[in-house]
């Protein structure tokens with residue numbers, strides 16, 4: 091089962107994925123790293139210090155990779171970790187963080203003021219959640235605000251375990267759309 095873990099940078103996708111790899115030996119594809127390692131991009135955007143992902147190339151590469159990993163993985167769970175994951179996976183978990191808290195996390199990471207504000211603004215207007223609704227069949231939302239990475243990993247683990255055991259209808263607490271942070275960024 092391929093499950094996407096998406097969210098604005100700084101919401102905790104990497105931290106949670108690493109914890110779940112350790113805790114449950116679930117396979118994780120760190121898509122942003124894969125894109126750079128295997129040149130799955132069309133051009134480099136020097137100004138924004140990023141690359142322009144080639145989604146067609148990524149989709150075909152992931153088909154091979156996820157088949158391989160699902161065969162190898164006893165649990166059959168493969169987590170696709172990236173802020174692009176919702177363009178690929180049909181089942182998506184969107185991590186959220188209250189923008190003022192997200193700003194603190196991104197400042198700690200050394201992001202420029204422009205990049206911090208850009209991401210905080212995207213988070214305040216639910217940008218990734220809206221894209222997830224457009225692209226994905228099943229969308230779950232996890233609020234990471236005022237929680238530890240361990241607690242958030244527990245939330246993600248609970249969602250995946252419920253999906254594996256067919257108890258998706260018991261996941262009301264992760265139904266998307268309850269957060270309204272539109273006024274949280276000046």
Ligand SMILES: Nc1ncnc2c1ncn2[C@@H]1O[C@H](COP(=O)(O)OP(=O)(O)O)[C@@H](O)[C@H]1O
Nearest residue numbers: 099100101102103104105195234237238239242
């Ligand atoms: N509830 C939480 N869930 C996940 N990360 C959290 C949480 N609270 C604080 N953090 C911190 O926020 C940062 C998230 O960074 P990272 O995992 O790289 O996010 P992303 O991969 O989404 O960019 C980490 O330093 C992590 O320790």
